[in-house]
Amino acid sequence: MQNDMSYEMEELLPIVIWLTEKYTSKESSSVPYETAQVLLKAVMYCIDECISGNQTGLVSENAKLSARAAYERGYEVIFEKVREAKVLYDQIIQDFEDYRCKNYSDTILKGMPGFFTRYDARFSPQEHLLTLDYPLLSGNPDLCGIDLILAYLKGIHFEKQILDCFDQSAIRNLLEKIRPGYQNLYLDNVCYPVLLGAIGCLIADRPVHTLQLSKKDYGDIRLYFRGDNAEKIKLKIQKIIHMIISQIQGLDDPMYFDPVCSSYAVRISEGLRNHSLENVMVSTL
Amino acid sequence: MEKNIFDLMQSKKSQDELAVLVSCNKMTEKFGLSLTKEDAQELVVRRNDSLRKYQRVEFGNGILDKLICTFCDSQYINQDNYLRTLEQLQDIFYEFKNEAEDKLTDDELLTFMSEQFESVCFGDIEYLESTCLERFAAAVRAGYDGYKKTGGHNEYEKVDEESRWDKELYLEVVRELFWG
Numbered sequence: 001m002q003n004d005m006s007y008e009m010e011e012l013l014p015i016v017i018w019l020t021e022k023y024t025s026k027e028s029s030s031v032p033y034e035t036a037q038v039l040l041k042a043v044m045y046c047i048d049e050c051i052s053g054n055q056t057g058l059v060s061e062n063a064k065l066s067a068r069a070a071y072e073r074g075y076e077v078i079f080e081k082v083r084e085a086k087v088l089y090d091q092i093i094q095d096f097e098d099y100r101c102k103n104y105s106d107t108i109l110k111g112m113p114g115f116f117t118r119y120d121a122r123f124s125p126q127e128h129l130l131t132l133d134y135p136l137l138s139g140n141p142d143l144c145g146i147d148l149i150l151a152y153l154k155g156i157h158f159e160k161q162i163l164d165c166f167d168q169s170a171i172r173n174l175l176e177k178i179r180p181g182y183q184n185l186y187l188d189n190v191c192y193p194v195l196l197g198a199i200g201c202l203i204a205d206r207p208v209h210t211l212q213l214s215k216k217d218y219g220d221i222r223l224y225f226r227g228d229n230a231e232k233i234k235l236k237i238q239k240i241i242h243m244i245i246s247q248i249q250g251l252d253d254p255m256y257f258d259p260v261c262s263s264y265a266v267r268i269s270e271g272l273r274n275h276s277l278e279n280v281m282v283s284t285l
Numbered sequence: 286m287e288k289n290i291f292d293l294m295q296s297k298k299s300q301d302e303l304a305v306l307v308s309c310n311k312m313t314e315k316f317g318l319s320l321t322k323e324d325a326q327e328l329v330v331r332r333n334d335s336l337r338k339y340q341r342v343e344f345g346n347g348i349l350d351k352l353i354c355t356f357c358d359s360q361y362i363n364q365d366n367y368l369r370t371l372e373q374l375q376d377i378f379y380e381f382k383n384e385a386e387d388k389l390t391d392d393e394l395l396t397f398m399s400e401q402f403e404s405v406c407f408g409d410i411e412y413l414e415s416t417c418l419e420r421f422a423a424a425v426r427a428g429y430d431g432y433k434k435t436g437g438h439n440e441y442e443k444v445d446e447e448s449r450w451d452k453e454l455y456l457e458v459v460r461e462l463f464w465g
Contacts, residue, residue, distance in 0.1 A: 009293055010293065013293055013294060016294075017294070017344045017345070020342075020344050021344065021345070024390075027390035027391060027392070028382070028387065028390055028391050029343055029344060029345055029346070029347050029348050029351075029391055030336065030341045030342060030343040030344070030347070030348065030379065030382065031341065031342055031344075031387065032340060032341055032342075032383065032387065033340045033341065033342060034340075035387070036342040
């Protein structure tokens with residue numbers, strides 16, 4: 001093992017051969033390139049898990065791990081992550097509300113169980129099997145395998161805690177206003193317009209959970225952002241979101257929303273310029 | 286990097302397999318067959334060509350020694366055609382591992398190949414490849430899995446399209462010739 005925990009191909013070779021023999025049950029002495037590539041990626045994924053685990057202190061930096069030991073430790077890390085993801089998923093579906101949004105419901109209730117029954121931690125841990133059609137607020141993470149599924153479920157869980165703070169009927173009305181017949185047609189994130197509406201309510205000093213904004217409220221919001229460029233709007237939104245999050249018990253990661261603030265800022269800025277703020281911050285009224 | 290590891294696998298393998306192949310002579314000599322070191326080297330080179338051609342990676346001892354064990358008692362192989370036959374057999378072995386979508390184990394495919402080579406093919410590799418294996422692989426691809434129970438034995442009759450021996454017709458001809 002090298003100090004930086006990177007391995008030469010010669011060190012990976014015996015693991016790939018061992019894994020291939022396990023894959024074929026020693027009944028086939030050769031495999032297609034594609035299969036060998038998948039198995040090589042499986043080995044590299046496990047070792048990466050060990051290395052990323054090392055960064056969080058799972059493995060002592062001074063430990064002299066062979067490639068095989070790093071592989072086995074990475075495999076254990078993957079198993080732990082699968083268990084963590086399953087616990088999280090069980091929490092999510094306990095009182096899951098899909099707001100009658102088919103894409104949301106299909107991804108979480110129909111698709112996700114398939115991952116837990118079909119995920120193959122030994123031969124293809126890098127495959128996540130699902131397309132995750134329902135996107136997270138800031139888009140799906142650029143990860144693969146169990147890392148993607150775990151990060152995705154964490155995001156879903158986080159966003160669900162926010163959505164749970166709003167009237168279910170208000171969210172359904174909002175989605176219907178944005179996209180009539182949204183039940184089958186709305187393919188975007190549910191939290192995105194809800195949070196944007198909540199920002200508007202907070203600025204206009206209206207009850208946030210109802211997501212209702214009057215004409216006068218839109219005037220107040222325009223006034224609040226008057227003369228601001230997108231960057232300034234972004235900073236203001238960040239503060240408001242942090243304020244909303246701080247009010248919700250159990251949420252401990254206000255930074256989760258930072259990436260989406262830029263998108264909100266651009267949309268609000270355009271809405272102000274084109275006098276179409278009503279189409280950006282949609283009201284349920 | 287991935288290509289690198291596959292090349293590495295093949296180069297590591299070549300180092301000790303020549304000795305294994307030459308050691309097979311102890312078993313094949315009683316059938317009048319043997320390989321020189323040069324023959325073994327040529328077989329390995331052709332094997333690597335076949336693996337590249339069919340885009341496969343081989344591990345462990347590979348298939349060559351098993352191929353020799355399976356076919357060395359064939360009535361259609363003699364010292365003159367031994368090397369050439371092995372080269373052709375190993376090439377179609379990899380070809381039909383692919384054609385059968387890797388559903389056949391090494392032993393199942395070798396058993397099927399050797400049985401047909403000795404029987405319906407009468408040692409004709411071209412017929413084995415283009416007819417027997419073609420039909421069998423098509424059946425396997427279509428979902429046939431009876432070979433798992435038989436290990437590849439007596440499988441061709443299930444996919445054979447020609448009537449090979451009609452006892453009634455034979456007796457009829459004999460009757461016509463001698464008593465007609």
